[in-house]
């Protein structure tokens with residue numbers, strides 16, 4: 001971390017508290033310029049491991065996109081790997097999905113995008129005079145099925161033998 005700038009998480013420490021990196025900016029700032037690099041990283045990480053505010057330090061560095069130095073025991077490359085896409089975006093939803101996480105904001109945004117996409121597909125189906133796909137989209141969207149899509153569907157199944165499935169029997 002950088003001594004010249006006092007980040008929020010360092011401002012309200014109890015009086016007299018010293019973080020292990022205090023006055024050790026020599027190993028925390030731009031370790032890549034030091035020789036040997038790896039020994040500076042190892043030393044900085046060892047100090048961070050004993051730090052009582054390590055979690056706040058990592059959170060600050062990731063949230064503010066700090067690009068240099070060791071923060072909370074993480075190198076710039078390690079912090080990049082921790083950075084998560086914003087909630088509400090498609091990337092955010094995929095990131096939760098891959099991790100098996102549940103996020104209401106991302107789920108609602110995803111469902112909203114899906115609904116808009118289906119509405120566009122339905123518009124295209126109607127522009128072609130209705131279709132079987134349009135009929136299915138109407139059901140998926142919870143909309144009443146329209147005369148044109150129903151007619152296409154009816155014609156499609158009219159001369160097919162019944163499979164015994166409920167959705168084929170229904171006219």
Ligand code: SF4
Pocket residue numbers: 001019020021022028047048049051052053054057058070071072073
């Ligand atoms: S976690 Fe490391 S860089 Fe952050 S305040 Fe503590 S010792 Fe300093």
Ligand SMILES: [Zn+2]
Pocket residue numbers: 086087088092093096103104105106
């Ligand atoms: Zn999310």
Ligand SMILES: [Zn+2]
Pocket residue numbers: 126130131134135138145146147148149150
């Ligand atoms: Zn329709």
